[in-house]
Amino acid sequence: MAARETAYAKINLALHVRSRREDGYHALETLFAFVDQGDTLSASPAPADTLRTTGEFGQEAGDPFANLVTRALGKLPRPGGLSILLEKTLPVAAGLGGGSADAGAVFRIVRDLHGLPDDWRDRAASLGADVPACVESVTCIGRGTGTELEPVASDLADTPVLLVNPRLPLSTGPVFAAWDGADRGPLPTGSVREIALAGRNDLEAPAIGLQPEIAQVLDALRETDPWLARMSGSGATCFALYSSTDALDRAAARLARDRPGWWQLQGRLRP
Structure with a gap:
């Protein structure tokens, strides 16, 4: 079968x-x-x-x-x-x-x-x-x-999401090795949306140090009016969350026009 x-x-x-x-x-x-x-x-x-x-x-x-x-x-x-x-x-x-x-x-x-x-x-x-x-x-x-x-029960199921990668591979090991060792505090509590908004990615700074173009991706995403833009994992992919499908479509079209060399994927969050 x-x-x-x-x-x-x-x-x-x-x-x-x-x-x-x-x-x-x-x-x-x-x-x-x-x-x-x-x-x-x-x-x-x-x-x-x-x-x-x-x-x-x-x-x-x-x-x-x-x-x-x-x-x-x-x-x-x-x-x-x-x-x-x-x-x-x-x-x-x-x-x-x-x-x-x-x-x-x-x-x-x-x-x-x-x-x-x-x-x-x-x-x-x-x-x-x-x-x-x-x-x-x-x-x-x-x-x-x-x-x-x-x-956890997610209050973000079906949220429109845009993934963008500058087509630069970034291995996990060097990013963790570049982390400064500072404990900036625990994961927040609350709903999934509240945790996401109040949280952070501690690997973002060391990843940008290794691949500065990640910062350009984040800047470009934040200019498309998402309610959250952040790097995922150890990079180099970044994501943006939007309040509507129309907002996602506009953002994707804008980045495809302005940054045709970047990889992107549109979707929705699963439960």
């Missing part, structure tokens, strides 16, 4: 870095949200697991044996293999959890076809801190390294 899943783009409505941990990771508090657009994975039964990539960013997805799709398949016991076609429309190393979202989609495909083992959350976390959140792809709060998840 064939299966098809969208690997929903992940954004961090807020990302507070609290401390460096002894194990080398960072203690985080983040508000995850997901856009209703992303990569597409099509799967069909096969004698062995295989992966083929297409799409605008397909060539940037890397060695199939290192790709998170292949690694996710290796974490999940099941009868027989799966042949997966990955249409890669999200940029790589972009702060959108693209690889993690792809892995999350694999977990959902296997769940629907065969079911998941009871310890699937641990298996997902072993692939990356964002993967457990990406399996469910719903708004939630992440703590610890981002794997300790707390579900």
Whole structure:
């Protein structure tokens, strides 16, 4: 039986870095949200697991044996293999959890076809801190390294969102390494909207230090009258939230005209 899943783009409505941990990771508090657009994975039964990539960013997805799709398949016991076609429309190393979202989609495909083992959350976390959140792809709060998840009811479902990336890859490691180590306080409390508005992204400044064009993206987004514009994750993608679809359409058209070289994606926030 064939299966098809969208690997929903992940954004961090807020990302507070609290401390460096002894194990080398960072203690985080983040508000995850997901856009209703992303990569597409099509799967069909096969004698062995295989992966083929297409799409605008397909060539940037890397060695199939290192790709998170292949690694996710290796974490999940099941009868027989799966042949997966990955249409890669999200940029790589972009702060959108693209690889993690792809892995999350694999977990959902296997769940629907065969079911998941009871310890699937641990298996997902072993692939990356964002993967457990990406399996469910719903708004939630992440703590610890981002794997300790707390579900929240979102008052931002269906909010129009614009994602913009200056087509500059930015690896997570150097951004965290450039963080100044200052604890600027915990994630706010309240509704999802209130947390997003009162929150911040502590990786924004170090990311801009490494890729100054991120600041230009944020400035351009803020000129389109969103009610919130912020960098996602460790960058370089930034997002803007709008009060109406018309406002989103105007913003997207303006940036397409003024910055034709930038990548953009329009969508709505999932619940």
